[in-house]
């Protein structure tokens with residue numbers, strides 16, 4: 239039995255004629271990092287807004303620890319919205335203290351927490367600057383500290399890594415991992431799939447307002463079709479066309495990337511490659527998250 243904290247259950251949402259969410263369903267468990275990925279417009283931000291109560295769903299339910307989520311539950315969530323909302327003229331420390339107090343912290347506790355996050359997120363040199371004086375990336379760091387300052391019981395972060403330099407990416411990755419290890423469920427959206435693959439316990443791939451694949455990266459990869467990379471310098475263009483159970487995904491110089499249907503015979507591919515001349519590379523691998531994601535997006539294009 240998993241310790242589900244947040245459950246999104248068959249959420250539907252339309253904007254006029256646009257169907258933004260169409261039965262969106264998934265859950266996030268205590269202590270896990272959940273990566274929420276999907277192409278632009280797939281419905282990630284809309285889902286997060288509904289979880290936080292910024293938007294109302296047309297149908298479906300959000301549950302917090304097994305019962306319908308309330309305003310009080312939502313105040314326990316640390317939220318990084320897509321539309322970043324800081325007061326530009328406030329100073330960094332004052333801003334974070336203010337937000338901590340808004341979430342019910344006493345002033346001293348809020349100051350202590352704000353100082354700790356300022357150090358942790360690398361903002362010490364900017365502690366007394368006004369938000370509007372900061373670079374975009376540093377404003378993003380303040381926004382992240384704002385989501386963390388009140389010791390939330392869950393984190394819902396809309397593209398938290400966007401705009402961060404590589405050092406800040408590493409710091410944030412460590413912070414999120416640490417929060418998860420403390421039992422906090424963390425859900426975040428990102429287009430940086432290598433980061434999602436490296437960091438997340440589970441990943442959900444969203445397409446057209448629905449969850450089309452959800453599981454650990456290993457589970458998702460195991461469910462994807464095997465890939466073959468073949469390097470055959472003398473092979474003419476189209477050498478792999480028509481091989482049974484084989485789809486050509488692309489070529490790059492002498493290398494051809496192939497997708498194998500279940501049960502397709504990779505040895506017949508090897509024989510076909512050898513028939514063209516020397517084969518310098520022949521390797522079979524499971525798709526990466528990026529490749530799985532491309533498959534999902536391609537399926538969307540084909541369905542459109």
Ligand SMILES: Nc1ncnc2c1ncn2[C@@H]1O[C@H](COP(=O)(O)OP(=O)(O)OP(=O)(O)O)[C@@H](O)[C@H]1O
Nearest residue numbers: 253256257258276277278279280281282283284285
């Ligand atoms: N306020 C709005 N009015 C009309 N349509 C909207 C509105 N907000 C979102 N949509 C539409 O709803 C769908 C889902 O958008 P959403 O912002 O949730 O996607 P997303 O997955 O977060 O995309 P991105 O990766 O680009 O941030 C899109 O078709 C979008 O155009």
